[in-house]
Amino acid sequence: MTKMDFSIHCQSCSFSHLCLPVSLNDNELESLDDIIERKKPLQKHDVLFSEDTPFKSLFAVRSGSFKSVIRTEDGQEQVVGFHLPGDLIGFDSLDAQTHQSSAIALETSMVCELPYHMLDEMAERFPKLRKQIMSFMSSDIQQKHELMMLLNKRKAEERLLYFLTHLSQRYAERGFSEKQFNLTITRNEIGNYLGLTIETISRLLTRFQKEKLITVDGKLIEILEYDLMLAKSKGLHHELMQQLTC
């Protein structure tokens, strides 16, 4: 329609199978596409929104990656999530005037803006869209439950193995290599998210490498023993080992 339209549409987005479009038919998809605002790229460290930004929209990651952080009263930061293409950001703020967390680009990234009042209006007309939004929020809650378990019950080793295998899985879903990926996330951010210090993360990564579970080359990670890592992350390696050696 205009010079600024680079033909960016849900219809041609390679992550639509993970995003709101997943359950919509052509007609519905077109309506959704119409309300979406594409924004110019964000650079690394750019703030998509922060805790004093008025809440008006949800955002879908088009490319790149983001972290969500909350800030505590005593000034500390807590990373509460990492977002890859297709992920929706902002579900923690639907009942508030302003966003309840900050979203920060981890690399050059693009987002689709979904004005919430229009989305809500559409949700009235399209039950499938409504269901989809609720599903996303529901599985968000469910994942947070799993995370609680991880933080409460698992040792440092298991937490990091979970993080790596989970990330690998998410890359796979997006058509990226699940064996090898460049961390856009720093050791610091991983530690913050998992409730560990950067030193512990560092030590564990070198240990995993010695144990031939992964190779580490700076930010480049290669997964060598996915199944074993997954089993270990669940505290199941003892049982698994027993099975193997019996």
Add this chain to the structure above:
Amino acid sequence: MTKMDFSIHCQSCSFSHLCLPVSLNDNELESLDDIIERKKPLQKHDVLFSEDTPFKSLFAVRSGSFKSVIRTEDGQEQVVGFHLPGDLIGFDSLDAQTHQSSAIALETSMVCELPYHMLDEMAERFPKLRKQIMSFMSSDIQQKHELMMLLNKRKAEERLLYFLTHLSQRYAERGFSEKQFNLTITRNEIGNYLGLTIETISRLLTRFQKEKLITVDGKLIEILEYDLMLAKSKGLHHELMQQLTC
């Protein structure tokens, strides 16, 4: 209508200000009330639903209290939430065939069952109801973020103080005494929820008592220094102390 109808209705429920009715007008409230099924009381330890119960309904706590737990592959339990009157249970399972957690009564309790497909239908007709459901889920996510911070950044002392003050606050919202309450939750469940052992909980409670923050008499807890406890739970007591002594 029948002998079983003890005139239990949203209209006369003393927790409706915390529950779905909060934003509805008389007409809408009546529609909601019509789809709700009241069930007979559950006894302590009764299972409202478990991880293999088909997901059909959300539940609102009418009286008593519940815990939500997930079970891990290696057989451990993780308490992911405590529910008081007015709370809705089941938001983690909207996208699944079966419930994704178990809900267990902590004392003699009653619930209102909200068939989800009917609720969803109503959400189409009543934007306010839709908004309300989304709000509940959103603040659920937000609270889980705060919990992540608590588990990742706070020491045992701060976690337990947060738990006690938060519980006190929730009792207050419900018209119960915020100074004094009977824990329906065991030390074990508190520890499980906060990522601590029962021994640590026990030691801290006796220490808090020595420090004159609370009194403990078995399950009966009395809050003596709410403000100080709240400040300590946020790691702010040093600053607060400085202010007080300057």
Add this chain to the structure above:
DNA sequence: CGAGAAATTGAATCAATTCAATTTCGGTGG
């Protein structure tokens, strides 16, 4: 009242942190 569960208390242990000292990486300007 009695048995099993829940809670308390102390002592020893340990996993992860903190502190400290380098090393490597990534970006910028000469």
Add this chain to the structure above:
DNA sequence: CCACCGAAATTGAATTGATTCAATTTCTCG
């Protein structure tokens, strides 16, 4: 292109908060 700077990461040694283990004591409720 390379030198340089600050940020990020690595590695080791000492410390510590919470756990684990163990022994009682106190509840709870058939």
